[in-house]
Amino acid sequence: MSPLISIVMATYNGEKYLREQVDSLLLQSYPYLEFIFVDDASTDGTLTILRDYAARDSRIQLIENSVNQGYRKTFEKGILKAKGEFIALSDQDDYWLPSKITELANSIGDYSLIYSDSALVDDSGKFIGKKMSDIKRQIAYSSPLMYTFGAWAPGHSMLFRKDLLHFALPVVDYVAHDYLIGFAATCAGGITYLPKSLVHYRQHATNTIGANLKNATKPYKTKKERNHLINLRLQLIYERCPEGDDKVILKNFAQACAGYSINDRIKRVIILMKHHRAMLAYKGKSPLGSFLYSFKLLISIY
Missing domain, CATH: 3.90.550.10 (Spore Coat Polysaccharide Biosynthesis Protein SpsA; Chain A)
Known part of the structure; x- marks a missing residue:
């Protein structure tokens, strides 16, 4: 049936x-x-x-x-x-x-x-x-x-x-x-x-x-509001991810994106470079494009 x-x-x-x-x-x-x-x-x-x-x-x-x-x-x-x-x-x-x-x-x-x-x-x-x-x-x-x-x-x-x-x-x-x-x-x-x-x-x-x-109408008016929403979303998917390697990666990435120090900026670049094939899959970037996109995270979180 x-x-x-x-x-x-x-x-x-x-x-x-x-x-x-x-x-x-x-x-x-x-x-x-x-x-x-x-x-x-x-x-x-x-x-x-x-x-x-x-x-x-x-x-x-x-x-x-x-x-x-x-x-x-x-x-x-x-x-x-x-x-x-x-x-x-x-x-x-x-x-x-x-x-x-x-x-x-x-x-x-x-x-x-x-x-x-x-x-x-x-x-x-x-x-x-x-x-x-x-x-x-x-x-x-x-x-x-x-x-x-x-x-x-x-x-x-x-x-x-x-x-x-x-x-x-x-x-x-x-x-x-x-x-x-x-x-x-x-x-x-x-x-x-x-x-x-x-x-x-x-x-x-x-x-x-x-x-x-x-x-579409954006749910934010300023870059600060935009970054806040991104951080909320990253924190949410980390929290809802089951225990395992992916959860650890998402946790570390969410924490790095929420910080403003040079160490946080470098950390999120390194995480993205290491896992760019999965993290950037939807964007469909070439290996070179993914590499260059990773460095964008030194300045912005998205």
Whole structure:
């Protein structure tokens, strides 16, 4: 028998595209699904739409936040309600191919998480001629060190094992929930990548997080605030990493990045030079590029 898979969707004032997305979720070919929709105190017609679907499909569990909690906490609430052996996360404004869950479930193997490519579409659902892989480096991740300088395994295209949650939760307000889930997967069975577009990833003016992060609103205003957030994230992944060599490396690197002395600066350069293949994997730099990037840490921490 196929294992139960939970699809968790967080919504907030998403009435414009919501029906198209929910229809694509309900039409998934995978035979054993539950749907957990968590609305974050919407003020438009989102709840009316969700209540209508929930009344007609017993697989849907609808949770309504009485006050706005933000997308991280809203996803966390839904994830904690999930009963499935595997969990998939859904945005409110995309469109899933009917085979998405089936293909991910068939391809995950012994990995803890799998994610796929996505086709980028405009606000009307029209293809814009690019896939996510055209603008983001999409790779497999086999080590927690690979999340040191960022990663890209987006929530809208991932399927992961529920047993990751003791590493991935609770969420925090300075790191995205899917980053924490991805990092947790590297601490367990790793992440694999399916180079096939299984989602129409809609790009529009009100995306919470779109494909082009360069245009996203920065969570900081000054370099000091930026460095503080980086240090918080480095400390967090060190703390959540299981005991072992990687945890020691992340601890030493986090401590060196938090310091300002010349010894701290030299220490973080040496650590990065020693582990540059893993730490800079997402950046895709050449050996020479990694070598030169290491020296950047004498001046900056990122």
